[in-house]
Amino acid sequence: MNELQEGPLFKFSEWPKGQIPLLAAGVYTVWRGDVFLYAGMSGRGRKQEHLVAEPGQSQKPLGLRTRLKAHASGRRSGDRFNIHVCDRFVIPALTPEQQVDIGLGRLSLDQLTKTYVHEHLGYRYLICRDGKEAGRVERAVRGGALQAGSPYLNPQSAQAVRR
Numbered sequence: 001m002n003e004l005q006e007g008p009l010f011k012f013s014e015w016p017k018g019q020i021p022l023l024a025a026g027v028y029t030v031w032r033g034d035v036f037l038y039a040g041m042s043g044r045g046r047k048q049e050h051l052v053a054e055p056g057q058s059q060k061p062l063g064l065r066t067r068l069k070a071h072a073s074g075r076r077s078g079d080r081f082n083i084h085v086c087d088r089f090v091i092p093a094l095t096p097e098q099q100v101d102i103g104l105g106r107l108s109l110d111q112l113t114k115t116y117v118h119e120h121l122g123y124r125y126l127i128c129r130d131g132k133e134a135g136r137v138e139r140a141v142r143g144g145a146l147q148a149g150s151p152y153l154n155p156q157s158a159q160a161v162r163r
Helices: 064-073 080-093 096-103 109-120 131-142 158-162
Strands: 023-032 035-042 122-128
Touching: 023 064, 023 131, 035 064, 035 080, 035 131, 064 080, 064 109, 064 122, 080 109, 122 131
Parallel strands: none
Antiparallel strands: 023 035, 023 122
């Protein structure tokens, strides 16, 4: 689990970077410099046999790669990470002129979120054997298992950690 804090940090601005398999359940952490912002997982409900590519078949990416790609896109629709980033970092920094431009449709919050993610954030990841393991690791990380403590944007509630 240490690689989620000490492993290589990949910048969203260099997406796709790293060797994330096409099919993978896993956990990731997002950082702004040394600040631990967010922990997430992908592959919920996936068993190990669902994460094996058949020889000779082209595979659509599934799991960790698609989740991190969605975060790199900046699109807020259906993406809690991008909603958190927009709400906590982008919106508070908007100028009155930008607010007007958003209201007139000349400026997009999704584009501003993507710019913020690419300019300021990086990620680390851990491949897990299946979705069940990824879920356990994510809960532990969100609950403070890393030396960095709990993530700023989505800490695990004490009640959820006991489950």
